[in-house]
Amino acid sequence: MNRLLNSIIENNKKWTKEGKVASYIPELYKMDPDLLGIYVCTLSGEEYFSGDFNKKFTIQSISKIITLMLAILDNGKDYVFSKVGMEPTETSFNSIINLEIKDPHKPINPMINAGAIATVSMIAGKDSDEVFQRILKFARKISGNPAMDINQNVYKSEKETGNRNRALGYFMKSTGVLDGNVEEILDVYFKQCSLEVTCKDLARIGAMLANDGVLPSSGERIVPRDTARIVKTIMVTCGMYDASGKFAVDIGVPGKSGVGGGILACVPRRMGIGVFGTSLDEKGNSVAGIKVLEELSKQLDLSIF
Numbered sequence: 001m002n003r004l005l006n007s008i009i010e011n012n013k014k015w016t017k018e019g020k021v022a023s024y025i026p027e028l029y030k031m032d033p034d035l036l037g038i039y040v041c042t043l044s045g046e047e048y049f050s051g052d053f054n055k056k057f058t059i060q061s062i063s064k065i066i067t068l069m070l071a072i073l074d075n076g077k078d079y080v081f082s083k084v085g086m087e088p089t090e091t092s093f094n095s096i097i098n099l100e101i102k103d104p105h106k107p108i109n110p111m112i113n114a115g116a117i118a119t120v121s122m123i124a125g126k127d128s129d130e131v132f133q134r135i136l137k138f139a140r141k142i143s144g145n146p147a148m149d150i151n152q153n154v155y156k157s158e159k160e161t162g163n164r165n166r167a168l169g170y171f172m173k174s175t176g177v178l179d180g181n182v183e184e185i186l187d188v189y190f191k192q193c194s195l196e197v198t199c200k201d202l203a204r205i206g207a208m209l210a211n212d213g214v215l216p217s218s219g220e221r222i223v224p225r226d227t228a229r230i231v232k233t234i235m236v237t238c239g240m241y242d243a244s245g246k247f248a249v250d251i252g253v254p255g256k257s258g259v260g261g262g263i264l265a266c267v268p269r270r271m272g273i274g275v276f277g278t279s280l281d282e283k284g285n286s287v288a289g290i291k292v293l294e295e296l297s298k299q300l301d302l303s304i305f
């Protein structure tokens with residue numbers, strides 16, 4: 001398996017020359033554009049890796065699946081989806097247009113920024129600090145990485161330049177989607193996006209989802225089977241934004257991307273996969289990361305469809 005991963009990384013290294021490193025968060029633009037790595041955790045406990053699997057990057061939008069799980073655990077799925085929709089969208093991850101023209105009272109899904117910010121606002125805690133500490137504790141547990149923490153430079157950079165997210169936040173405050181202090185909700189969102197991870201962390205989270213909400217390493221149930229099912233379904237339909245259809249056709253497994261270059265994929269009842277390739281396509285998804293997953297899916301016949 002390691003030989004297969006080595007050859008897939010080698011074959012697809014050329015794709016790191018395509019696309020661009022995210023620059024709208026200045027600190028992200030400092031990342032080396034040539035990085036490419038993969039980590040696979042099978043449900044029987046085997047772990048395989050290749051390339052830059054050890055390099056740290058920020059989790060960015062992949063954190064939206066973590067906060068979706070916590071929001072459902074805290075409120076139940078009926079409440080969460082009464083506030084945030086579950087339909088795919090053909091517009092970009094930071095789009096405001098659906099909020100304006102489709103439903104100003106309900107962001108279209110929990111994976112676009114508006115829906116993710118609304119989801120964060122539902123997580124329990126006496127103040128924003130406690131909410132973030134709960135997210136961090138949960139993220140550390142499901143990744144098996146007790147040292148996971150914020151990249152302070154990325155966090156500061158996001159907070160300084162996150163005016164599109166502020167616009168989404170204040171728009172949703174004006175229409176009653178958000179209760180509470182918008183800056184505090186956004187602060188939690190900026191922090192969760194700035195969590196620093198490796199491919200291994202993503203693969204372990206993916207393996208928990210692939211295992212229907214149970215950590216394969218310890219057998220501990222993290223979320224009910226139904227919650228894991230919902231999260232995987234939303235990943236298939238919305239996880240890669242307006243490229244979710246193509247990802248489903250070409251790769252065929254639940255996936256979630258982040259502008260840090262990571263993609264978390266999970267193959268139900270088989271494995272979790274973490275991929276990292278810094279250069280992004282125009283939709284904000286890792287160009288080489290998608291190619292790596294495409295080849296792996298073909299070689300191992302991973303598509304669930």
Ligand code: DON
Pocket residue numbers: 059060061062093094113158165193257258259260283284285
């Ligand atoms: O909200 C933002 O713009 C970023 N912190 C996260 C966006 C993101 O990762 C989109 N995914 N590809």
